[in-house]
Amino acid sequence: MTLWLTRILPSASSPEAHRDLSGNAQGLRLHQRLLQMFPDGVEGPARVAFGVLFRAEETPRGPQILLQSQVKPDPSRLPDTYGSIETRSLESLLSSLCKGTVVHYRCVANPVRKPGATSREAYKLPPIVALSGNAAVEWWERQATAAGLEPLHIDAQPLAKVSGYKPSKNRTAKQLVQHSRTQFDGTARVLDADLLREKIAAGIGRGKAHGCGMLTVAPVQQRS
CATH class of the missing domain: 3.30.70.1210 (Crispr-associated protein; domain 2)
Incomplete structure (x- = not known):
């Protein structure tokens, strides 16, 4: 099983990203937003089907969203101006442990x-x-x-x-x-x-x- 780690640096000019990261509904909004990056029509909870875990955190460069999944996400399914997105495999890291x-x-x-x-x-x-x-x-x-x-x-x-x-x-x-x-x-x-x-x-x-x-x-x- 390959795990993928996606790092999203939300754009300060994106109203969608600003709304997703605001308030205590952040978890619910990000859950809905990030699942958009995966195929539709799966049986059962999509988060479980794709092995999705995530968290939002503050960095010296501003907020970032980390997404881990068992299926490589499709960043084109997010709004065009949502932010910069980079995905890499965790295989090398995990195998080194x-x-x-x-x-x-x-x-x-x-x-x-x-x-x-x-x-x-x-x-x-x-x-x-x-x-x-x-x-x-x-x-x-x-x-x-x-x-x-x-x-x-x-x-x-x-x-x-x-x-x-x-x-x-x-x-x-x-x-x-x-x-x-x-x-x-x-x-x-x-x-x-x-x-x-x-x-x-x-x-x-x-x-x-x-x-x-x-x-x-x-x-x-x-x-x-």
Whole structure:
């Protein structure tokens, strides 16, 4: 399976790009926009069919959108003035990963826990509780370990919430949900390269359809 990484630098003059990146509906708008780059008429959720994960982030040059997919996207299906678009294969990067490799990582994720029925009743908790602070860091440590990584350094930065629709069999009764987000950056040592490749392809945690869960890594360059 080949994974593709597409980097989009939105144009400051594009009203479509500005609207997609604005407010807490960003995740929902980008989900709809990015899926336009893939073929129509697939069975089931298109995001799953094409292995789509994405996130929007700020860089010194301004905002960028990163899109990962199992099918090479077609940039001609975006508005002409949306921005500059570059796609490359991740095959070389993924094949270079091996046990002991130290990597930089980034993941914008939706750290949550699901209290048991007894705890929910005793403390009047919702079915899903968003995590922050040390609880979010501990969540990430568990997720990183489950992804074949040994975290060496963790920097956790809370981000604004994004909105999306909860999947429902009844398409006329969609339920709007909000995803709390934390950006996790740092370094880690690869413990299981095959497992890491699987998690990179699958994503981590909830809210993947709305800009959460995309894990990117890059080997740390060793100084000579």
